[in-house]
Structures are given as structure tokens and as C-alpha cells.
Amino acid sequence: MIFLRYILCPVVPIYYLVTWFRNKLYDLGIKKSMSHKLPVICVGNLSTGGTGKTPMIEYLIDLLKKDYRVATLSRGYKRKTEGFQLANKDATAESIGDEPFQFYNKFKEDILVAVDADRNNGIKQLQSIGDVPEVVLLDDAFQHRKVNPGFNILLTTYNNPYFKDIVLPTGNLREPRRGAKRADIIMVTKCPENLSEAERNAILRQIKPKVNQRVFFSSISYSNTVISSTTTKPIKGLSDFTLVTGIANASPLVRFLKEKGLKFEHLNFKDHHEFLEQDILELDKKDFIVTTEKDFMRLKQYETLRDKLFYLPISIVINDAVKINKLIKDFLKTKL
Template structure:
């Protein structure tokens, strides 16, 4: 019975999103292209967990073009609304965890949030380029470039529409993309493993995840960990954490989970009773969300660490930047 209901809801959802896309494609609903700044969307077809944030971080870190650029996000999970600039000392509850994480990593970079992307772009019009995080379904904007993310283990073309699966729209949406970024790949891929991703007549680039070492007060003497994560796909994080010692337990929260007082009290109790060789490890996004209140919980603050991660190309990094350079406007080329 439950599966039948999900199929019905997925059918209704699919009909609504197809109609919406058709209206945009035919001009019944207007889609605006801005000539300045240059707009690059990093998005996906599925709900969360496709590697958008690592790709945005990679683009910021390796940006090869002239002029000024910044990031615009809707600030998912924030309790505020409208346009806001993100400051280093902003709170995740006000601007969202991902925009705040970007700002903490790149303090001099303009980062803003706005659920209305066109309004946000207007506020940031003095920049030469904007990376729009998670705006592929924001069709009121016709971006200059759309980079669509998927994962090697859960490709969008093997998924189903919500709520049967994780798709926000049908796989036909890939036709609006300019390139497909396949994230979280194994270190080595055969041509046969790559082939299913090459069926869409798009440039395709394959990447993997690299993890750093735990960041916190001092992880030198810690050999055992409690783990928790409130992200869409925590399994890669849990797997990577095993490299840094034994795992006592691992707990999962919803994606972008807003930690409650009871959660802080629970982890404070855990931290207060830890052996000196035991720490608490989470993801960078979760760490950023907790920073607003963790100062009130001294034991937790002293034992809490996060595991940094980064995106790496398997073997096409030079080709990716050559492709991107060929498509940016002349005023951005050095």
C-alpha cells in the first residue's frame, strides 16, 4: 500500500515538474539571462549528497579568471529570509551552514544568501562572476553555465522521482546542463565504468573525495572516536574516519539538521565522560552549525573535531579548466 501511494505521489510530482519545465522552455514562464555578472550554477537533479559543496569549494580554491567573483546561495535551513551578506562571524541559523562554511574558508570572498536568485544577483551586480550554489531548478534565471553533479554510486539516471527516489525532476532535466560532474568515484575507473555516464552528449568529468586530518584542539593523542553526521550521504565520512582510529559508535542526523538543546546536552554528557584518548568527530558542515551554541558546553567544545574534505579530479583537471576557459567571456580571461 505504501509503495503504491509513493508511486502515485511520484507521478503527480513528475507531472507538475514536467509542466513547469515545459512552460519555461516555451516562454510561458519567463527565464532571465543577465549579461553581467557571469553566472555559473552548480546544481543537481537529486536531493542532496551529490558533491555540490566540494565542487564549489574546489572552484573557489582554483579560480583561474580575472575580475571579482563571489558565491550566492539560498542558505538552506536558515531562519531568516531575503538577501543577506555572509560574514565570518555570522550564525548558521541566519545564513545557512554551507554559505557560512564557504565564508569561514575564504574570508575575503563575497558570499551572500537569497532565495530569489535574480534579486540576489542584482544585489551582487558589481561582481564580474557569481557561482550559484544549488540553483539548477531555479529556472527564473537562465545561467551562463550549468554544472550538474551526480555520484558514481548513485547516478541520477538510475534514480526515481520523489518520493520513490531522490530526483527533484525527471532525468530530461540533464538537457539543460553544460557538463556533468561525476563525484565520489573510486581512485581508478575503467572505460566500461565510465561509459554509462557518457550517454548524454555532454562533457563529463570524474572526481573523487580526499580527506584531511581531524581539525580541533589537538587530535595527536586521540585513537578512538565517536562519530556523528547530519549530511545527505554520511557513509563516505564514516568510512574515511576509520583511518584515524577505532570507532566506538556512529550516529546519523537528517541533512542540514538543526541541533537542539537536547542534542548538545547529550554530547556534552558524552564528552564529559571521555577517556583522554577518545574524541568526537563530525563533518565540517555539522561543526559550523554547532559553533553558534557549542561555547555553552565546555566539555563538548574541547573534544569536538571535524574532518575536512576536498574534491579532486581523477585525471581531467587540465581538460576541465581548458573547457571552462573556452566558455567564459573575454573580460574574465587573463
């Protein structure tokens, strides 16, 4: 795969020009971005793969749900439905996608969860329902420029920051680095817990934020327990289990478990893996399975796995949570 990426290096300038030209058309107003009466906060990235969008959306939900009627709007990647879908008691990972299904399972009493590949239509549909939301959180929509969000949060990882990357197909960027200029907040995710001030300053010098941009740093916090559909267990009591991951980058999770001194085999699938019958038959043979919350949403439907399938919750810790919380709430105050 890496060799193929290098072979495709001559395509990089073409991809760069196409995405640059598309963005320029939006910047000049030739292609139209639609603004909405509802405040819209977009969480996205420049690169492909796991930068931590789901934990960031959940952070925003926790921050806002007590004071505002919140809706999340996602594309619903790999779902088996089309058009606008509003999650209800019959929703599944197949009908709305694994990440929206995760939002629904965790926050169904507090928020609305919707999916639509056409984000403008999705926002219009949310405005037409009885209990209209007061704020919409757009998941993974930084490149969806048909919507003009009021507030953009751009995520980039500590180990693979956008400013050291190039565009597809040789690199991982969906668009040129200059796209970061559209962000109001740039969040460097998956940082070491003990990231020094000197390291933060070095990253800031490479990001070179605009006057109106703020840069924050976050790390992953793993729970000390794993959770099943019926019970919880402490991590320290686990032994000889199977770790199942279908996410973009499982390395931080694997590193965390190893640092705990735990012994496990790792079945590593591609991001958003669709578990097939042969996969389930293989998992049936395992005695105890630990997975991510996203993968749990796809696997918990299988009765044979119910008693041995657990997930490890994660959350994010932001270096200056008070400041970012104030920026987001100040934005909403200007719109409501």
C-alpha cells in the same frame, strides 16, 4: 520510510507531469528565465540530498579567486533570516545557513558570500554593492529556472546516478531525467579512486551526453588530520571517539574511517539537522568528537564543545582537472 515511498508510487506520474510541464513552459519561453550581465555558473543536481555540491563550489572558488572577484549565492537553507543577506563578521550558520557560513569561514578574505531565496534578486543586490563581483557561483539552483545561468554543472553520484532513478516521492529526482540536457558539464561524484576506464565508458553510455556536454568523474579526498577551532590532530592518533554527522549520506565518511582501522560510535542525524539543547547535552558527555565541516559550522558556537570538537576536511579530485578548468575559464573569457 521506504515502505511509505512505495505506497506513494501512484503519485509519481503526477509529480513527473507537473515538473515536466513547468520545465516545458521555460523551454518554450512562456515562463521567463532572466539572464544577467554577470557571468553565472550554476552547480546543482537532479536528485535530493548529497551529491557533493559544497566541495564543488569550493573547487570553483579555489580555481577562480586569484583571477576574478567571486561571489557565491545560495538559498541559505534553514537559516532564520529572510531576504538578501551578505555575510559579514557577525554572520552565523543561523543567519545565512551552514554551507554559506562554511564558504565564508574558509574564503572570507577572497570572496563575497550571499544568500537569497530569490536568486534573481540576489544577483541584482550583488550588482549594487561597491565591489561588484565578476562571477557568481549559484549553489543548488539547477531547478531555479527563473535565472538563466551561462554555465550549468550538474552533479550525480556514482552509487545513485540520476539515470537509474525516478522522480519523487518514490524516487529521489526533483525533476525528470531529461533535465540533464540543460547541463554543460555532468560530474559523476564520489567515485572510487581506482575507477577504471571501462567503468567510465559504461557510465558514459548510460548518460548519453549531447555533443555540447562534457562528462567528468570525481572522487572524495579526505584529509589526514582533523581540525578544531584551535588545533589540529593526525587521524592515525585517534581512538574511541564519537562521529557526529548531519549530512545526506555519511556512508563514504564512515567507510573511510573504518578503513583506517579507527574505533568510534556514530551519531547519525538527518541532513541539515538543527542541534537542540538535548543534543548538545548528550554531546557534552563525549570525550572527543569528529564531525563534518558543515556540522562543525553549527556546533562550534557551543563553548562546552570547543576543546573536543574537530572536523575532517574533504576536497574533490577530478579525473581531468586541466580540461574542466579550461572549459570554465574559457566560458568566463567569452563573458568578460
